[in-house]
Amino acid sequence: MLDFNERRKVFITCKDRSVTYLEKEVRELGFVPESVQRTGIELIASMEDCMDLNLHLRTASHVLFEIKSFYLRHADDIYRRVKAITWEDYLDVDGYFSINSVADNESVTTPLIVNVKIKDAIVDRFREKFGRRPDSGSEFSGAVFQMFWKDTQATLYINTSGDTLAKHGYRKIPGKAPMMEDLAAATIYATEWNT
CATH class of the missing domain: 3.30.2130.30 (VC0802-like)
Incomplete structure (x- = not known):
């Protein structure tokens, strides 16, 4: 049975050019990235941590929990x-x-x-x-x-987000040209707007 507290590699994906903002969010949540790539961040976390990441990240697309990596x-x-x-x-x-x-x-x-x-x-x-x-x-x-x-090199993950986080039903009544929530969040981060 899967231990929800076991720590493994987790890969958090994001849109191209949003990784700077994703890294800021991840660090604000108290996680330390192992590596930062163009479209994602790798860190060590538990399945329980993945639940928190899915709940709090705004610029991410998916939170992937590693099952196995192999040749x-x-x-x-x-x-x-x-x-x-x-x-x-x-x-x-x-x-x-x-x-x-x-x-x-x-x-x-x-x-x-x-x-x-x-x-x-x-x-x-x-x-x-x-x-x-x-x-x-x-x-x-x-x-x-x-x-x-x-x-x-192949890696299998559990996609703990399922569908992309931007499609989890936050927008009940979309406008004519809606912006995906993860892109909107990255845009706000980029403006350095402080509420």
Whole structure:
């Protein structure tokens, strides 16, 4: 079972050119970034911390909690590597999950193949252990698993935000040309406006 206090790598994504403002927010919340990249910040935090980050960050898009990072040479190796993960620690057999992936590897001709291989590995593990499997689909209404794969390095995350934070229903009645909340927050930070 997942320990909500266990600290692991967390990657917080943001829009391009917003990382300066995201870093300021993260530091104001008492977290120390391990690395700052163009579209995100990596830090060490617990799943409980992720809940706070999702609640308080305004310039972030997603808060990703690392499940496993591993060497991955070819798309044919995805199924075996992913199936070996103890998915029952992250997902209930009666639950629902979706997969999202970003892959930059010469063996990947379409990103959808990565999603399908991950999904097949998860459901096959559940079928073998429990005789049944969780539902899956494209809706971000249950557990959302995210994979980033570049060259031979792959990392699987729980996307603790689900859909992007800017789409969590803050805007009940949008205007004709609404600005996404994360972009609006970064814009306000950039003006150094002090209420």
